[in-house]
Amino acid sequence: MPNNAIEVLTAAVTPVVLVSATAILVSGMNTRYIAISDRMRALTREYRDPSSPDQRRVIISRELVTFERRIHLASWAVRALYTAVGAFILDVLIISATLWRQMLAAATLPLFLLGILLMIFAIVCQMLELQGANRTISLEIRDIAEAHKLESRN
Numbered sequence: 001m002p003n004n005a006i007e008v009l010t011a012a013v014t015p016v017v018l019v020s021a022t023a024i025l026v027s028g029m030n031t032r033y034i035a036i037s038d039r040m041r042a043l044t045r046e047y048r049d050p051s052s053p054d055q056r057r058v059i060i061s062r063e064l065v066t067f068e069r070r071i072h073l074a075s076w077a078v079r080a081l082y083t084a085v086g087a088f089i090l091d092v093l094i095i096s097a098t099l100w101r102q103m104l105a106a107a108t109l110p111l112f113l114l115g116i117l118l119m120i121f122a123i124v125c126q127m128l129e130l131q132g133a134n135r136t137i138s139l140e141i142r143d144i145a146e147a148h149k150l151e152s153r154n
Helices: 005-048 054-097 102-153
Strands: none
Touching: 005 054, 005 102, 054 102
């Protein structure tokens, strides 16, 4: 491990860069989480509206099941990313402390790998959430197509 301050700073650069990259992912996932929760609130409001047709309520019920899964995935992705940021920051602190205590150096690689694994987990959650987004869009499209067929028959 590093023996002088320049080597310590050089070793700390990678985790610092990953903190920035992870922060960008956190920002994007927080935005998706807020959008999903806003859409869920709008759908539940529409469902509770007495003027909503029964067929629309059926579609909303189906969509809400998918939205619930999506919000859980987004939530887990954000948690994993925040934990990854913590692992990278702790890694930087430990790398910095190796100037005084070489025995701490053994913890840097496992922490770094933990952060990377958490980022991978978050990316998988994001991809699954996007798949759920496609399902809700498909439900909406089918609902519109069925309504259009009914209108064209009349």
